[in-house]
Amino acid sequence: MHPLSRRCCSHLKSGFRTVFRTISRKHQHNPTDSPGLRPFRYNHTDSPLRFSLDDEEGPRRSAAIVVGGGPAGIAAVGKLLEVFPGGNITWVDQSFTGGTINQFLRGLPSYGTAGDYVAYAQTLPVIQKLWAVPNRNRHNAVKAMQALDPVRPCALSYVGDMLQLISDGLRKHARVQSVTGTVTLLARDPKTRVWTVAVDTTGVGTNPPLLSLRTPMVILCTGARPVVNTLPVQVSQLPLYTGLSRPHLTKILPPEEPRTIAVIGSGHSAVLVLRNLAHLASTTHPHLRIRWLTRSPHLTYASHVGDSPNGPVIANQYDGLTGKAAEFAREELDGDALATSPAGRFITRVGLPTVPGEPRPQNKDWAREQGDLEHPALVSGLKGCDFAIQAVGFARARLPELRPGVDAGTVALGTRPRTLMFNSETGSLYPAGADRMSAVGLFGAGSGFPEVVPTPEMVKKPRVGVLWFMMFVKKMAPMWALATRDGKFPEGFDPQGRTWFGGP
């Protein structure tokens, strides 16, 4: 869990008072003589989306609850303010510091272009208002990015600053109620179609530390975390985000002592970790040595392969290397380059065949299966290393529990379901094995629940990137609201299940 920042705790004081007041009211309220929580009230106006939750009970109930304060959560809050013109949006995050990019990746070059990030900030008028008005007292990260070359990548610190700026602005919006804490549980009452969302605010200073919020619609934008496998030999592991941060590596590694670090993987993160370590070895840490454990000596790059009426056709657009990572990989790591490159003085490559005798798949991250983990090449590659860093992919961050029994009338969604079914075209989700209708009004977006699209290579790939999240949320949020109001799922039935993916 990310540490809760003091700044956020103080920022939230008034919001918490409101939440606490309504919760106290809930305890005086007898659910049996309740008129029933109406899901949505339809305001008969010109737009079919002009409906909102009736809010006679105040902020305890909101039109929607967004969980997660990264780029996907920010996009969801911004879009839902538009979708529910009169409704309150409750927004929960553990720290409101802009998500993974701003917390862990600030020192890295981006894989998207500066123009993409500016487009993210320009997509929704409610977000545009937050930065377009000059404020002499504050550095304006979006304007700073507008001064950069829009077709080139930029430092992720620009993106982090932009996300923080927008996040701070949205939290001050009159219809946004932000709550610092961890959503621990979701349950839904099928009669009223209302979700109960429990938020653990331990460490934030509220009393009681568990808040209970209500809404007909929940959007999970809870992100993803690096996959960490159990390795077959005893070796200290450094978190991937440490490997991605030069200041952290510098702090941990004594400059004058010999150290050997294993880096496992061959994707964007692995290349950036190798770049950081090679930089340290060639400057401040002359005794640092790196063992790169990879399935293939060849890496995969995003490349422009033609043009179509819809724009340029990019091969490996969603998972190929771009920007500075691609430059470093081509010049210093790929194929024979390592034999003569400056980085090759410090990096030794160790090949990891998938199955003995089989060709190594291109750019396939290492160790997804138990057999991989026991492979002798991995065992010998790790022997003698002081540390290992795994850059072997990302998995959905731990989700809140979906279970019954939080409140009278809630229904089982499956206690700690092992698998969630996620529709990668619409963002709908439900626990495998549960009645799908029990999860109406629950949606996901962002790196934990990415849209999956066909590529020019005719395979489906997840689109993980700030602007893509914005486009997905912008497209889907109106449909999420309509489906929630009507007590349905937004998609039709797909008999072959092509768009539904199961996963932890």
Ligand SMILES: Cc1cc2nc3c(=O)[nH]c(=O)nc-3n(C[C@H](O)[C@H](O)[C@H](O)COP(=O)(O)OP(=O)(O)OC[C@H]3O[C@@H](n4cnc5c(N)ncnc54)[C@H](O)[C@@H]3O)c2cc1C
């Ligand atoms: C090396 C590397 C480089 C990258 N470079 C780029 C790039 O150049 N451009 C780009 O667009 N993307 C890049 N990415 C991907 C980027 O990290 C993701 O696109 C982005 O961070 C995902 O946003 P998100 O909103 O889905 O999740 P996150 O940013 O991870 O935010 C999730 C938030 O949810 C909160 N949360 C989680 N669970 C709970 C809970 N139960 N209760 C309350 N809060 C919760 C967390 O505290 C967090 O703040 C890169 C990733 C890596 C690893």
